[in-house]
Amino acid sequence: MPAIKQKIHFLLILFLCLNLSGCLFALGGAAGGGAAIYYKGWLREKVARDMYTVHEATLKAMEVKNISLEEETEYTDRFRIQGKYMDGTNVWITVKHLTANSSQINIRVGVLGDESRSRALWDEARRHM
Template sequence: MDLCMKKGLCFMMPKNLLYIALLGITLFSNYGCVATLLVGGGAGAGTVAYLKGELKSTEEASIGSVWQAAHRAMKDLGFIVTNEEKNNLSAKLIAHGSEDTKIEINLESVSARLTNVKIRVGVFGNESLSRLTLERIKKHL
């Protein structure tokens, strides 16, 4: 009789391989999220990521400067600001364009010269319009 049959190891090996494969799949499927957190968490201004329908960026400018740039960007793109809220630490701007396209821009002050920017187009997001919006905001900074 084979050694693995005596010890009962042959029956456990396929089960262990299944667990190892599932663990590997789980680790690799979450690799992008972990890498984004590591890169985004350690980086400063200039970090841009598009996740779950929302474009996130950190800009090297005060929240007031980014706020003004966001308004100019909306005007450039032909959007009308329909709602806005602002205080010293955060701001929210909602604008609508043709075909009832909605852009929501959220700003959060990180420091006097650093602002987090979050842009969402519609409910599910639109990466190209989000990136165009960010590009226009940067143009006015």
């Protein structure tokens, strides 16, 4: 019986340590997946849609948000899109092919990255998928 109590105490202490340090929530967030991550000025998300569907939805979102299309380049495994808001703020978007039914989108608004505008553009693109 003392061995079981030791294991229970160990697990309880481990749980409390992870919870107090915030690592428990990081593990939960990593396990959840599917959420857009904003890191170093770029909004990134993996999507369960093919590259062409995401590309078309992105172009429609740019139109709705009044972002002019400055340049668009198609490669075998990705699309690169450059645009500009009416106020002159640049927009860079990359849609990468991952598998036949999945892709990754990267969005950056402005030189330093504007998270709220990036998320608003991505939310609009998701509405068109």
